[in-house]
Amino acid sequence: MSDAIKHECGLAYIRLKKPLSFYLEKYGTVSYGLNKLYLLMEKQHNRGQDGAGVATVKLNVENGYEFLHRLRSNARQPISDIFSQIGAQIDDLEKYLPAIQTQPEIMKGHVPMLGELLLGHLRYGTQGRNDVEFCHPFIKRSLNKATNMAMAGNFNLVNTKELFEFIGMEPGTFQKQSDLAAMMEVVHHFLVKEAEQTGNNINIAHILKQATSLFDGGYTISGLIGNGKSFVMRDEHGIRPAYYYADDEVVVAASERASIRTTFNVGENEVKELMPGNALIVDENGAYEVVEILEPKERRACSFERIYFSRGGDEKIYRERIALGYHLSKRILDLIDADLKNTIFSYIPNTAEVAFYGLVKGMEDYLNTIKVQRIMSWNGDFDQAKLEEMVNRKIRQEKIAIKDVKMRTFITADAGRNEMVQHVYDITYGTVKKGQDTLVVIDDSIVRGTTLKESIVRMLSRLEPKKIIVVSSAPQIRFPDCYGIDMSRMGDFIAFRAALALHKDRGTEKVIDDVFNRCLELQQNGQMHAENAVKGIYADFTPEEISGKIAELITPEDVTVPVEVIYQTIEDLHDSCPTNTGDWYFTGNYPTPGGNRVVNKAFINYMEGVNSRGY
Template sequence: MSDAIKHECGLAFIRLRKPFSYYLQQHGTALYGLNKLYLLMEKQHNRGQDGAGIASVKLNVEPGYPFLHRIRSIATQAIADIFRQVSEELIDLEKYQPDIRKHPGLLKGHVRFLGELMLGHLRYGTQGKNNVEFCHPFIKRNTIQSRNLALAGNFNLVNTEELFGLVNIDPGVFQRQSDLAAMMEVVHHFLVQEDEVKPGNPDIAAVLRKSTKLFDGGYHFGGLVGNGDSFVMRDAHGIRPSYYYISDDVIVAASERAAIRTSFNVGENEVKELMPGQALIVKADGSFAIEQILEPKERKACSFERIYFSRGNDEKIYRERSQLGYNLSDAVLKSIGNDLKNTIFSFIPNTAEVAFYGMLKGMEDYLNKIKVQRIMAWEKDFDEEKLTEMINRKIRVEKIAIKDVKMRTFITEDSNRNEMVQHVYDITYGTVVPNQDTLIVIDDSIVRGTTLKESIVRMLGRLKPKKIIIVSSAPQIRYPDCYGIDMSKLGDFIAFRAAIALINERGLQGTLSKLHEECKEMARTGQLHTRNIVKEVYAPFAAEEVSRKVAELITPADIDFEVEVIFQTIESLHHACPTNTGDWYFTGNYPTPGGNKVVNTAFLNYMEGKNVRGY
């Protein structure tokens, strides 16, 4: 993604089902669980680089001894920093007990994070400041063991203010900035209620039923309870991804299937998807159940997971990203008039690479079809040279764009900063025939368009192509997200700015003012959640018109060649990614009422010049 956006988070949950001595005998180390937690988090590090945290609960601890521990970090390499600290604790112990690793009982008693229940989290900050206090897991301590709670997740809630009110809490400054703080207060409130009914053994399914019916958002979260119970739960629309694996030795859950497969070396079918509205609940004795906590609603799994966010080493995601590129082949061929001879194909590193291979396959399929047609048309009128020339025709592929190490702009003047931004990417010289070749470059999505204009298009222009076509494997991003991705300001979206530009060009400002008044009235009457008014901003224009305007907006003024933008269509997106149909950032069809409230609030903010979040 050329325009970086902060997104998602990663969850890692492990419940050991055997004594530590078992792992020492079977796997050569009593630290098996901690090692696997580290691996599970590292295999999801793409999901969060603002910080990380882990929590652990020890079972059967003597009264008076600590059983719930937590550590968090916002170091540059937060996962490594956390496990370095855990390791240093063990190294210090070995100074006094050199063979302590051979004594699981001693290890459990002296290594704080060696617990049977472990919860890890990787954070991309979508709400709150980037300091360690905002890193998950959050914990709630209590003198009663079964009322202690550690909570972490991948989610955004859009009704946090209401949640605080529902449990009669006046939130402080910190709590107002964190939707996990609101979730924690609600879950803990009902945990205490259930513990009063069944002291020491609260009904976790009941806790989750009472809590999550109040949440508006997309979520995948996990919790550890002080009595040894634990759980992982997914929202009713299945917006956020959730996977689990169960064996005699362990119960594992994570945000990505491939992370579990790699960490535990298991097959695809051994890792299950936690379905919408379900919870994986593990009791203190190691028994488990999959409970339907909320009635499942229309599946709206986030399509951006398939386009960009999840790691592409999952075989299904790899195929889908390839198909996204393949689906764009016809539109690209039409744009270049089928002139493959004078066209070069490349991609924006690194996340668009798989879609690039799919698009390339589409071009090769077309070229092979043409080769067969031409050869068949020759009948017997050909010689070896003519046949060899036809067979050897290839799609022209070059690695045009090279992403350099992250450059920092130390100079404060805007003009100098823009100059530095141009050099985030570099080019391979000598690959383009000047003023003759068309250059096609695929990106996985176009959000703001800033990097395209200030860096990529200007950089590619040094090669003096006849034309540049930017291809997006995602459709036009038109609306905010409020379920885990940090996209909440309408003015940030190049597609929205394109629609506003078209409105101004065609003298439709009155329509915009009318929508603004309607939206203000909806806010006054508490109706912002009822419909997405921003759809009407786009209604007068065909998708192709918006695409052409986007191309104009990302073209620097001093560029003297044509720039075109081709977006994936909604239909071809769903064809490529049939199980992840959540597309509200493209279509404006939000799965919960809170989504409509967020987009309308974002519209009010835009119209009133407020550069603040929509939720």
């Protein structure tokens, strides 16, 4: 996205099923698990730039020795920082014990992070500061090994206050800023209770059924228990992604299928999706089972996973992004009057490249159809030159914009910062016929429109095209998210600002006041969860009307080149991504009641000038 929204987090879980000596003998290293965890995290580093963390549980540790370890970092390259620290520990040991890497048990006793249960996390903060204390995993320590726990996840909850109230805990400043703190306290509450009632013969499924039935949000969570048991669980709507793989050596889980496939070199069908409401539970002996913890509800897997967040190396995601671009081709052809001769296609940013390929494929299919029709209409009356001219017609593609990764917007004053933002992207001069070519540029999605206005549209206008058409492979983002993505303030959305502007243009501002009063009424009656009142802001306008106003809003006042905006339709989104139907960002149809509460609160915050998230 040219206006990058914050990603949700990433999860990496590994359970080694064999003794460390097995991996030394077969793979030549005691650090097999750590090496795989590093790869599994690196292959998902698109999910976390704020920090990372790993936790380890060692099996069969003698009483009195530590068995649960954790290492976290908020360095600029947090994954590398963590594993560099681990590598330095091993290097230091080798100076005094040169043969230590051939002695697994001795090495296990001296390297804190070397264990059989491994949990890695990549953090992109949606709440709280980016201090290292907010990096997952979190841990709970206890004198009882069975009630020690490390936990991490990819999620947001909207009812953390109620969770703290349920367990009778008054959260401190830190806990109030962390959804994981609330989740962990609740899970640990039931873990301790289970241990007391069963004499440490804990049943993970029973604990999860009690704890997660209280959660309102989207999540994939993982926990390591001090006695060697562990779990990975996904919410009942399947909002956040989760995949797993198991053989006789390892049990693995991650937020992305492709990361598991690459790290362990396995086929697509060998990596399974953890289905909504299910948990992957591994016992102290390494045996695993998939258990239904919560009854699955309507599948509402996040569509942004397919549009943008997940890496496109997954073959299904790749095909879906191709389809997203392809579906847009017909509407663009109509907008340019099928004048492909004088139209150039490009993309910004690089994450839109696959959708761009799909868009070009749609144009090529149209052009090939025209070629055949024209040639057939000649009835054999053509020479070689005429035929070659027709056959060699191509879709014009150019790398119009290049992101200058060396640029840093270090100036904080608004005027200076805007000047710097204009130059984050650079353009390729000499590609556009001035005043003649239409320039079509595809983006994954248009969220705030800030970068488009301050940088991209202004930059593209310097090429002096006849027209600029900005295309979004996602529909209009109209509503906040509360399930793992940092999109929670109404005023951030260009579609929302466009709707307000349309009401102002048409003298219908009363609609805005009516929606505000309805939200206040719902709040007063304790019914904020009952409906999404903010849908009323958009009810009077077609998507095309809002797109037209967005085009106006993203066009700088001193730019005279006409700008138009095309968004993906909801119908084509669902056709392109049939298994990820979570579309509340675009439709306002939230999968849990908490979503309605968040959007109504976000609107109240906007109207009252409160610049904070709605939950």
